[in-house]
Amino acid sequence: xxPRLVEPPRWADWLLERLLSPHLLEDVQGDLHEVFYKQxxxxxxxxxxxxxxxxxxxxxxxxxxxxxxxxxxxxxxSSPSLLNPTMILNxxxxxxxNLLRHKLYSGxxxxxxxxxxxxxxxxxxxxxxxxxxxxxxxxxDRLYVVHYNLVREGEILxxxxxxxxxxEAIQKDIPQVESATKIADWPNLLVKPITxxxxxxxxxxxxxYATSGFFDVFRLPALAxxxxxxxxxxxxxxxxxxMAEKYFAGGSxxxxxxxLNNDKMYRVGAVIDDLPTASTLQFEWVxxxxxxxxxxxxxxxxxxxxxxxxxxxxxxxxxxxxxxKGIYPRYTDWKSAKEGRIFPILQxxxxxxxxxxxxxxxxxxxxxxxVRIFSIVALFLLLIACINFMNLAxxxxxLRAREIGVxxxxxxxxxSLIGQFISESFVTSLLAVGLALSLVWIAxxxxxxxxxxxxxxxxxxxxxWLIVVGLVLLTGLxxxxxxxxxxxxxxxAKTLKGTLRLGTGPVLFRRALVIxxxxxxxxxxVGMIILGRQMQYLQTKNLGMDRENVVVIPLEGEILxxxxxxxxxxxxxxxxxxxxxxxxxxxxTNIQGGSGDLNWPGKDPGQKAEVSADFxxxxxAKMMNIKLLAGRDFxxxxxxxxxxxxxxxxxxxxxxxxxxxxxxxxxLRGKGPIIGLLQDFHLQSLHQKITPLILAFxxxxxxxxxxxxxxxxTSPTLTSLERLIKQANPTYPFTYLFLDEAYGRLYSREQQxxxxxxxxxxxxxxxxxxxxxGLVAFMAEQRTKEIGIRKVLGASVTSLVTxxxxxxxxxxxxxxxxxxxxxxxxxxxxxxxxxxxxxLDWWVFALAGLLAVSIALLTISFQSVKAALxxxxxxxxxx
Amino acid sequence: MRRAFLGEFEEIVLLVVAxxxxxxxxxxxxxxxxxxxxxxxxxxxxxxxxYRLEEKGYLESSMGGATAERGGRRKRxxxxxxxxxxxxxxxxxxxNRLWEAIPPGKFQLIGG
Numbered sequence: 008x009x010p011r012l013v014e015p016p017r018w019a020d021w022l023l024e025r026l027l028s029p030h031l032l033e034d035v036q037g038d039l040h041e042v043f044y045k046q047x048x049x050x051x052x053x054x055x056x057x058x059x060x061x062x063x064x065x066x067x068x069x070x071x072x073x074x075x076x077x078x079x080x081x082x083x084x085s086s087p088s089l090l091n092p093t094m095i096l097n098x099x100x101x102x103x104x105n106l107l108r109h110k111l112y113s114g115x116x117x118x119x120x121x122x123x124x125x126x127x128x129x130x131x132x133x134x135x136x137x138x139x140x141x142x143x144x145x146x147x148d149r150l151y152v153v154h155y156n157l158v159r160e161g162e163i164l165x166x167x168x169x170x171x172x173x174x175e176a177i178q179k180d181i182p183q184v185e186s187a188t189k190i191a192d193w194p195n196l197l198v199k200p201i202t203x204x205x206x207x208x209x210x211x212x213x214x215x216y217a218t219s220g221f222f223d224v225f226r227l228p229a230l231a232x233x234x235x236x237x238x239x240x241x242x243x244x245x246x247x248x249x250m251a252e253k254y255f256a257g258g259s260x261x262x263x264x265x266x267l268n269n270d271k272m273y274r275v276g277a278v279i280d281d282l283p284t285a286s287t288l289q290f291e292w293v294x295x296x297x298x299x300x301x302x303x304x305x306x307x308x309x310x311x312x313x314x315x316x317x318x319x320x321x322x323x324x325x326x327x328x329x330x331x332k333g334i335y336p337r338y339t340d341w342k343s344a345k346e347g348r349i350f351p352i353l354q355x356x357x358x359x360x361x362x363x364x365x366x367x368x369x370x371x372x373x374x375x376x377x378v379r380i381f382s383i384v385a386l387f388l389l390l391i392a393c394i395n396f397m398n399l400a401x402x403x404x405x406l407r408a409r410e411i412g413v414x415x416x417x418x419x420x421x422x423s424l425i426g427q428f429i430s431e432s433f434v435t436s437l438l439a440v441g442l443a444l445s446l447v448w449i450a451x452x453x454x455x456x457x458x459x460x461x462x463x464x465x466x467x468x469x470x471x472w473l474i475v476v477g478l479v480l481l482t483g484l485x486x487x488x489x490x491x492x493x494x495x496x497x498x499x500a501k502t503l504k505g506t507l508r509l510g511t512g513p514v515l516f517r518r519a520l521v522i523x524x525x526x527x528x529x530x531x532x533v534g535m536i537i538l539g540r541q542m543q544y545l546q547t548k549n550l551g552m553d554r555e556n557v558v559v560i561p562l563e564g565e566i567l568x569x570x571x572x573x574x575x576x577x578x579x580x581x582x583x584x585x586x587x588x589x590x591x592x593x594x595x596t597n598i599q600g601g602s603g604d605l606n607w608p609g610k611d612p613g614q615k616a617e618v619s620a621d622f623x624x625x626x627x628a629k630m631m632n633i634k635l636l637a638g639r640d641f642x643x644x645x646x647x648x649x650x651x652x653x654x655x656x657x658x659x660x661x662x663x664x665x666x667x668x669x670x671x672x673x674x675l676r677g678k679g680p681i682i683g684l685l686q687d688f689h690l691q692s693l694h695q696k697i698t699p700l701i702l703a704f705x706x707x708x709x710x711x712x713x714x715x716x717x718x719x720x721t722s723p724t725l726t727s728l729e730r731l732i733k734q735a736n737p738t739y740p741f742t743y744l745f746l747d748e749a750y751g752r753l754y755s756r757e758q759q760x761x762x763x764x765x766x767x768x769x770x771x772x773x774x775x776x777x778x779x780x781g782l783v784a785f786m787a788e789q790r791t792k793e794i795g796i797r798k799v800l801g802a803s804v805t806s807l808v809t810x811x812x813x814x815x816x817x818x819x820x821x822x823x824x825x826x827x828x829x830x831x832x833x834x835x836x837x838x839x840x841x842x843x844x845x846x847l848d849w850w851v852f853a854l855a856g857l858l859a860v861s862i863a864l865l866t867i868s869f870q871s872v873k874a875a876l877x878x879x880x881x882x883x884x885x886x
Numbered sequence: 887m888r889r890a891f892l893g894e895f896e897e898i899v900l901l902v903v904a905x906x907x908x909x910x911x912x913x914x915x916x917x918x919x920x921x922x923x924x925x926x927x928x929x930x931x932x933x934x935x936x937y938r939l940e941e942k943g944y945l946e947s948s949m950g951g952a953t954a955e956r957g958g959r960r961k962r963x964x965x966x967x968x969x970x971x972x973x974x975x976x977x978x979x980x981x982n983r984l985w986e987a988i989p990p991g992k993f994q995l996i997g998g
Contacts, residue, residue, distance in 0.1 A: 034949065035933055037959030038912030042929065044955040045913075065930040 015043045016056050019063040026066050039063065094423060095430065102431035106438075112403065113435070115781040116396050119774045120439035120486070123392025124478055125446035126767055129454055130385035131474055132447075132462045137378050140285040140360035145226045146317070149185075150356040151324060153177070153314040155335075156368045158348040163368030165352070169314040171304040173351065174218060176338055177314070181330045183322035186223035189312040191216040191299060197564065197739055198292070200254040201264040201272070209740065212250055214267075214292035216299040224317040225288070230278045231261045234293075237276020241295040244273035250291045251278045269564060269738055271298060284461055287359045307339050315356070324353045377760060384767050387527045389482065391771055394520045395778030396432065396486035401493060401513045402785050411494055412502035424495035432487025436479045444475070457762055489516065518818055521782070524775045525822030525859060526829070531768035532855040533830035537847070538761045541838065544693075544845050545754055551688025552595060553632035556586075556721070557746035558728070559594065560712045565736040569707050573643075575735050576624070579714055582731070584724030586717050590624035590709035595631055596750040598690040598700065605701065606673040607662050618658055619690055619698045620675055622705035628653070628685060630715050638668045638683035641704050649704040651682035658699035659684060675703045692753040693843040713746065772859075776866040779815065783867045787811060787874035794874055795882035807875035812867045819863050823856040830855070892944075892973060898923060899935045900944055900974060903964050909951070911961040912936070936964060944970035 023036055039062055046055040106113040141147060153173065157164045174189040195211035215221070222235040222245075230248055237243040244265065251260035260275045267273060273294060282288060303309065318327060331351045335344035343349045354362070354370060363373030411424060419427075448464055455462055465471055493513060566572055576588045593599055598621050605616040625641045627633075636656070641648050652674060659667045667681045687697050716724050729741045751758070787794070794807055802810075831847060838844040892900065902918045903910045916932045939945045944967060951961040966974075 031933075031937070033959050034912060034962035037952075037956035037961060038916075038933070039929060040959070041913050041953070041956050042916075062929050065928040066933075 013047060013052055015040060015059045019060045023063050023066060026063075035066070094426070098427045098430035099434060101427065102434040105431065106434065109403070111784065112399050112781055115777050116399060116435050117439045117442060119392045119395045119777045120436060120482060121442035121446060122770055122774055123388045123390075124436075124439055124443035124482065125450065126388045126770060127385040127478070128443055128447045128474070129450060130381050132464075133454075133458065133460065134378050134382055134385075135470075136285055136460060136462055137361065137374060140283070141287055141356050143283055143286065144288075144356065145228075147357055148355070149318045149320065150224065151316050151318065151327075151353040152356055152359055153187075153316060153331075153351050153353060154365070155310075155349060155351045157343065158368075159343075165365035165368055166310055167313075167365070168310045169312055169351070170307045170310050171300075171312055172307055172338065173334070174220075174312070174314050176334050177316060177331065177351075178220070180334065180337070181316075181327060183318055183327040183330060184316045185319045186220045187314065187316040188218045188220040188224045189296065189314045190221070191296065191312055196268045198250070198254065199266040199269065199738065201266060208254060209738065210253070211740070211742070212291040213289060214294065215290045216296045217293050218296045221293060224315050227279045230280055231259060232275075232277030234277040234279055238293060238295055240276060241298045242272075242274055243276030243295075245277045245279060245293045246275055247279055247281050247291050249281045251275070267292075267294065284459070285360065287356070307335075316353070324355070328353055374756075377756065380760065381763065384531075384763065387531070388767060388771055388774065390485075391524050391527055391774050391778075393482055393486040394524050395774065395781065396435065396482075397489050398517050398520050398778055399781045399785070400428075400432075400486075400490035401517055402782055407494065408497055408502035411497050412499040415497075415499035416503070421495045425491040428491035428494060429483065429487045432490070433479065433483040436482040436486070439482070440475055440479050443478075458759055517782075521779070521815070521818045522822045522825065524778065525819050525863070526826045528768075528772045528775045529823050529826035529855055529859045530830040530833070531764065531771050532858055533826065533852060534764050534834060535768045536851050536855055537830075537834045537838070537845070538757075538764055540845050540851075541841065542754070542757060542761050544843075545757070546751075548689075548693065548843065550596070551633060551686055553715075554596060554746045554750055556716045556718060557631075558714045558716060558725070558743050559746055559749060560714065560728070560732060560743045562590070562710055562712055563736065564739045566712075566732075567707075571735065572707070572709055572712065573624070575731065576712060578731055578735075579712070579728065582724060582727050584717050584720035584727070586715040587626055587630040588712060588714045589627040589630040590705055591627065591711050591713055592622040592705060592709055594711060594746065594749055595621075595688075595690070595713075596746060597692070597753060601698075602675060604674065607664075608671065610662070616661065617698075618661070619700045621700070621702055622675075622708060623653070623702050624705045624709055627702065628683065630713060631688075633688050634686040636684045636686050637666070638681070640683060648682050649706060650676060650679035651704065652676075652679055653683040653685055653702040654681055655685045655697075655700040656687045657697055658701050661699045672701075674701055679703075689843075693841050696842040772862060776862060779863055780866050780870065783811065783815065783870040787870050791874070791877070791882045794877065795879035798875075798879040799883070804872070804875045808868060808871045811871035811874060812864065815863065815867055816860065819860055820856075823852075823859060827852045827856075892977065895931070896935055896939060897974075897977060899932065900939060900966070900970060903945065904966055904970075904974060909961075909963045910965070911951070911963050915964070939970070940964070943967060944973055 020036070023039070024032060027035060039059060042062070043055055043059045046058055050058070141150075144150060153169055154165055154167050155169060155173075157166065169189070171189065174187050177184055178187045192215060195213050197209060198212045199209045217238065219235075219239045221238055227234065232245075234245045237245050244267075246260060254260070254265065255263050255275075260278055263275050265273055265275065282290070304311065316327075318324070328351070331353075332347065334351060335341070335349045336347070341349065352368070358370065361373055361375040361378060362370035364371050414424060414427075444464070451462060451464065454460070562572055566575055572590050576590060579585050579588050598619050600620050601617060602620045603617045605618055610616070623641065625643045628635050628640045638653075639648075641651070641653070652672060654662075654667060654672075659665075662670075662672070664670055664681075667684055670681050671678055672681060685700075685702075689697060690700055714728065725743070728743075732741050790811075797807060797810075831852070835847060838847065898919060899915065902915050902922065906914065906918065908914070912929065912933060915936065916927070916929050919932060920927055936945065936947075940947055945964045946967050947962045947964050949960040949962055951963070952958050
């Protein structure tokens, strides 16, 4: 027989095979084919094919695909499950229709959810970035930073930096360590490229002097050259791509020469990629340590360096720490070492960024606290948005009770109803996630500048999609679960008879949810007020000195030569816009240095005398406007004073001196008299208490020149200062900052949290109010007739508004009562981190409560007034 | 026992199966139903009815008789079950009773 050339349409057969139960397919398809070939001879090919297609389409009747004929083979038949594609399509269709029919509620749901999701996505991106700070380093799990612990008087002190010889000792003695390196993290140095070109760019770049093991420990991939070999050569330097592009634009930087700090020349031996901003290693160049090493750096007593190790693959941190216990006793003859009270410890490089604070020898926190706060806030927002959805869905369930009744009568199982409601919430959360992604996309640039990040939405990143899918599933399940379980449990007989009493269960549940929402929102309001007030306090507290209009000029290059700083100061004083000037070693807003080497006549030999210390030049107290209670400043015309000391009140109290002027003490510069008594001023951020302070005369080791400008003459004076500094130090670019900026930077983390809590707090309240708005709108709609009748009977608008608002107000009052202690606890903990802080006044909570109530009232009244003003004729006319 | 209930179309299909001189299967039943009723009926309606009747127990089926124009697919041959025969008989009896109950001369009056 010849193969048939004419056949029924393929697509129709394909369709038929999918429409029919397998056990029916054979004979039905056979029958259709038979008819097709019969008709072929009678009416022609085209019409036969046409007829065949029509015939197949008429099998689109479900009875063919779902027939339970011949139960013996029933296992092979599809049964109506909630995962059947037909059912899912139906769910989605119904969900879509519902969304369209109730545009207000759908809008509230989707918009609220989208806001919540957008916030959590943003925070999620941020948290992810924070957590992966050092993830760019190869073999991160084997990299550790070395600190050491010192046990003193039952207390464990952790020192994050380490002595110079420690790295060599570890390398030599510790079998678990594969390689080790030490880093000197010195301030920015001047970089001058040596190129034949005319337009030489100079600038300051942060860099490391590191021992040659640096690229053994951190195996950073090279873009050009061999970093390991380059670092081993004291004449070569390794730079980042950014620096290469900046100084050697338009060519390979490899082999080019540059000069560091107007001093040593280097040849560029390798270029590596830029480091991520969140990395704890931050450098633009790395040069060999030996060129920089001085004799004092080889002592065990000083701790100026960071030490990093790379462990062998099979070694653990615990084994290594155990081996390292022997190092101090072996190399020092200290009492503490013999007693085993001083020993190195390891911290995984993975954790350095987030766990920077040590207490009693173990890491207790640091940035991780902010990661936690942010995550909690994100969860709050998402929860609040989900609650909106749940609330509106349960509130409006009465309207859908009929639909559920009909579905149940037709034979819907409970599981398929649950499926229906869950898929409705999935449709909503899918729409919301789309909106959220575009919101994030819009907000990211702003967020990045505020939090100093380079976050991006990478459409190619599978993790992002994982998070998005997770978010859809989470919010879909969270917000759809209660309506699904609750609505599917309704009894069809009751719902169809129209005598549905929903009982108090869902109403109570709804109230509880509103309370949860407003508890969260009110806590955030309290947080906002207290953070704002504390920040205000930090900025405006009288520090005991005047930081306004003070320009900070770092001293470097030529000015560091003996006597030059004083010369520059004298010249600056002659400028008309300069009120006064002084040199300092530390900025007076953050005096970090300290010493225990203080002696005075009559000191109890057992007394501990740790004091803060700094070196300052002439006119320091005058320039900073610090009150001199007795005595005088250092002065140029009193050279004898240079052996003397300035002390603050706390130091005088420590030494039990009521009239300290003229008393002799023994401190950093040997024996000398106290020449001035300063009123206490704040030495550091307000996290720290004012400590005893002794200021010695600076001769030549100052690092900053502080200049007090006369008010209103800032910009011309800055220009003349620039000329002056340039003249004294021609090769360096002129840089300066204002002292109050430097002070503000002490609180940059707090500032970030404040910004975050403020913006997300406002959003939380907004989302809660959206939900409230929806609920009230629904209530008013439900009670249209009741309100009409009340109006006819003479109720006033006021009493009607009260009627509609009262219930909600009660809930919000309960929320305030719950929120207050929670917020009090959290904010009190935060405030405890400040030595100087505002009081937690009761009125803050009252104000927060008042704000919550009035915002809620505003939201409610919009709808309730509208309902109360409605003409009763209209609401009662139709029945 | 429950009285047989058959819809009009079901009854016709059942009668066609009963009246078929050769073995009854989809195509010849479909053609016969169209011929007898003079209506245009889709094949799917006939199939659906046949399966429903089988489900109700009035028909039973067996497979066989593949031909080339069917692409080698077998036919499903339908035969009446005892229940099917009784159902047809019941209907017939009821009709007869009713016919006999019509008073003589009434049709002439109506047809008038």
